[in-house]
Amino acid sequence: MKKTFKNYIFSSQIILVTIIFVICFIFGTYLHTTLTKQEALKHSDNFSNQIFSSMYQVMRKGWSKSDVEMFTQSLRDNFKESNYTINIYRSDIVKELFGQVEENTKDNILLNILDNKKEQLKYFDNNLVRNLLPLHAKTECLSCHANAKVGDVLGVIEVKQNLHSLFEQSKYQFIVFFLIIIPLFYIVAFITSRYTSKKVTKSIDLFNNKVEAINSIQDFKQFNSKDIDLYFSELNQVVKHVDLMAHKLKNVAVDKELLEFEIKLLDKFIITSDVVKDWREYISDLLVEINKIMDTYTLMTIFRVGDDQFEVDIFWLGKPEKNVQEFFEEYIHNSIRNSSYFEGMSDFKVKHIIANKDYCLSDLKKEDIEYRSKSLFLDSPKIGGIVGIGLQSVFANDPVRYIVIDSILTTMANLVGSVKAINKYTQDLEYYAARDPLTDLFNQRVFNDLMAYEIKRAKRHSYSFALMVIDCDNFKSVNDSYGHSFGDKFLQTIADILEAEKRDEDIVARYGGDEFTVILPECDENGAYTVASRISETIAKTKLQAPDGTNVSLTISIGICVYPQHTMSQKDMFTIADSMMYQVKEEGKNSVKLPNAGDVTEILYEKQHKSSMLKSAIDNRQIVPYFQPIQMSTNNKDGLVIHELLMRIKQDDRIISAFEFIEVAESMGLINKMDLIVIEKAFEEINKKNYKGILFINLSPKSLVVGDFINQINDLVEQYGIDKEKIVFEITERETVKNFSLLERFVKNLKSEGYKFAIDDFGSGFSSFHYIKKFPIDYLKIDGDFIINIVEDEKDRAFVHSIITLAQELNVQTIAEFVENKQIVDVIDTMGIDYYQGYYVGKPSENFLLETKEE
DSSP: OOOOHHHHHHHHHHHHHHHHHHHHHHHHHHHHHHHHHHHHHHHHHHHHHHHHHHHEEEEHHHHHHHHHHHHHHHHHHHHTSSSSSEEEEEHHHHHHOOOOOOOOOOHHHHHHTTSSSSEEEEEEETTTEEEEEEEEOGGTTTOOOTTOOOTOOOEEEEEEEEOHHHHHHHHHHHHHHHHHHHHHHHHHHHHHHHHHHHHHHHHHHHHHHHHOOOOOOHHHOOOOOOOOOOOOOOHHHHHHHHHHHHHTTTTOOOOOOHHHHHHHHHTOOOOOOOHHHHHHHHHHHHHHTEEEETEEEEEEEEOOOOHHHHHEEEEEEESEEEEHHHHHHHHHHHHHTSSSTTTTOOOEEEEEEEEEOEEEEEOOOGGGEEEEEEEEEEETTTTTEEEEEEEEHHHHHHHHHHHHHHHHHHHHHHHHHHHHHHHHHHHHHHHHHHTTTTTTSHHHHHHHHHHHHHHHHHHHTTOOOEEEEEEEETTTHHHHHHHHHHHHHHHHHHHHHHHHSOOOEEEEEEETEEEEEEEEOOOOOOHHHHHHHHHHHHHOEEEEEEESSSSSEEOOEEEEEEETTTTTTHHHHHHHHHHHHHHHTTTTTTEOOOHHHHHHHHHHHHHHHHHHHHHHHTTTTTTEEEEEEEEOOTTTTTTOOOEEEEEEEEEEEEEEEGTTEHHHHHHHHHHHHHHHHHHHHHHHHHHHOOSEEEEEEEEEEHHHHSSSSSHHHHHHHHHHHHOGGGGGEEEEOOSSSSSSHHHEEEEEEHHHTTTTTEEEEETTTTHHHHHHHHHHEEEEOOOOHHHHHTTTTTTHHHHHHHHHHHHHHHHHHEEOOOOHHHHHHHHHHHHHHOOETTTTOOOOOOSOOSSOOOO
């Protein structure tokens, strides 16, 4: 049954009446039984006395034995049909004179009374009343009972009354009575319960209807219980407290639509590549979404774009009137003038973006806009901003809505600031993925791609093109004498001259260090030589003033190779041009050199010689491991000892560095065998020296995807008992991997085996970010080109800082390469770097360095 107030009152009364009836029935039965017993005992006593009196009067006349027996028999006959039983018993005194008569069996109680041990006894047992009256001898009795004396018991009159039938009959009458009267009480209970609950349930239904009508915060705020009367003061007090609670809740209740809007809007607060790319369109869409739940006219962002410049973007829901735009621009001016953060910033530009161009904000007035702002400042790089939203002032007066909107604004402030900052970072990263940050020229990766494209184009259109490899003369001595800052200026000057003196269609790149390359499309030997000579002469005429005031001369050595006259291979073109450049160095520097047929033959023979040397090194296992230490930074207290495994070839007591053969080894497909040899020898050294530290192993992507590499590495690990967690494989970008998905699967398989991974030369190519997204990376090694000049170059510092920040967000540890001095250590320490590697820490050696340099 459904629980209701009416049913509860009715049920309670029914239960109460039933309990009362049961109690009355039990009590009435008990009372009736008790009174009946008392009355029966009294009646039995009177009846016994009457019989005694009758017998006494008769016996005074001198009855004979037969007369007494006749009298006794008559009593039995007279009460035979009644519930009475009468027995007369003789004592032994009487029996001596008058003899035995037929009697019932005597019990102990009866014998005790006959022996004058007990007086008259009346009691009730099992619905049977028993009265035992002793007949005591008096003086007049002695005439007939000469053997007795006064007071002796002459006999006992026993009167029994059976009340069982009486009790059964009275119980039946009680039950009948209650069965007749109970329904009447139940009917009365039903009528009274309905009458009692009618007034209350009517008001409760009214209260219920008012509650059911609440479907929004506005309905809730209109709720009023003053016209509800529950009849009883206690219930009305409850309603009063409910009304008080409702009044309090009005100030804290949050509208369902507002919460749904917040959840829906927060779902959109996910930063994706599209959001970063089209961040203005994204914010415009957010503004439209916000207006589905609350009137929001505008959103404004201010971002620093230079040391004394900033840009303002004002996002409007629709087209505002001109005076409103002017009001906002005036507001911006006032905010900037009154803010210490923007002190000294005088140059700015304002951009208005319309979210819905089909909608006009014609009725918008200055006093309708309540402006609130949130701040977000990023100190390095120097990007900062303020995010604000224009709202109707009525919302600011609603404390609950104010809280929800405040949380949305705070989240949006961080989101918009992050999107804008990431947008700038992404632009910088994309730029530096293709450009050298010091000289602003194309980097080595782009140069390789452009060379491959130019060879295909030249082959397709059957024309010649030239490649120049340029190296700065005496750059190391200049750098050592006057410092890295002057060395950077030296390289920047060379780069500027190359850009100025080349033809418009020529492509200049910084290949690395002090080496540059120039691609000259549709150019023969004569044309290439002419351009190279002009560049060389211009640079030779240039003087740079060193920090000590002396003028430093600039000269370069240039080697040239022409397609297809000298070779049709991209790698051979670079090898030939590079060899020509080194010949210029050997012949005195500051010159230009074209190869002849003999030069080409000799260079290619040298390449072939290297190939033979590599094959011999593999066959004779002349590949030896070298170890370069990696030191913990002051930010890192994990106590790890780390070395990077480097490959060398030892032939005829000569140690050949990897840079002399690595490209040939990869092009010949020998790198996989060489990697396995050097890894096995390194494991042997680990066992021999009982090295407990971490070992970084630098592998080419080609080595990873060729052959049964995983099983071979696992076999070596098992053979030498190496801890897999102590092995870190470095993924390099020396050779582009065409099947990226194969490499990704291979890396994840090795990771599942328990090995760790690092990205080497991070930042040297745009695919580095693709690697860190796709692969489970543990360490990130920052390309040394960004580290070597980090003390003087602000752009390098910004770029390295962004990489470290990204790594920290991804819980990846960072390692700085090319750490050559204490000044570099001091700078990168402040950025939160984890480890250093470079000549300042230690040079590659055949032995492990177990103690690193103390700071």
